[in-house]
Amino acid sequence: MPKFKNIKPTALITGASSGIGLEFAKLFAAAGHDLILVARNEKTLNELASELKKKNDVQIMILAKDLSDLKSVETVVKKLETEKISIDVLINNAGFGDYGRFIKTNWEKERQMMELNMVTLTYLSKVFAQKMAKKGSGKILNVASMAGFQPGPLMAVYYATKAYVLSFSEAVAYELRNTGVTVTALCPGPTASGFQEAAALNRSDLFSGKLPSSAEVAQAGYEGLMKGKTLVIPGFKNKLFIQLLRLAPRGLVRKVVYQMQKERSS
8 A cells, every 4th residue: 555645635434334424425536635534434535535535636544443432543543654754634423322211321431432432532522632732723513412412211311412413513613723633513403314223222312304415514514614604503403402402391392392202103
């Protein structure tokens, strides 16, 4: 494999093999960024890298790692440091959810979810925000969710992880406001992607009807990131829903979310 030459701006994208992460990879490649793509599925990453190189004059490094394991995350960081690859854009997209009553869901899956959705995201943000601040420039986008604005009965742990991502991203964005480094929290609503299958949500009303595509969500996130926005909520209806949430009694919010997420009758 040819040595990665750190000449062009470089974007590191986690969870790049499918959904929103894959669409971010397409956007940054089209914009002339070299790419570091991280996900578990090496075969899918190789296919994506091959496709993107055919269409764009970019370098691509793939790292097949399970980012729910912090040791694997540290391996990614050490690899980039050894290769002296500077990251200009960090897209923390990797994450997953789980569906069901908290007392019945699987603890090991939830532990991995918390590691990936929160710990890995925080670690990568810290490592690269420090480097970016020294350089005086850089952009970080953390994929949060509309779930971060409310409690989520039947997906209690997932909603809590996204509340963390949202709060963390807004706070760090403010801390870094005079450094040349921006932090953006992307908060999509239900999206047509592989997420609902992985979280066993196919029978939930939350994912019924026409949903925005991963490409549409990634485009909104990309535009907001480039403008240095702290918060990006794709879609007018989603923005309106968030405003209504802020006015509604918390008890009502919990009830509404539960009704939206419970399984549809056969």
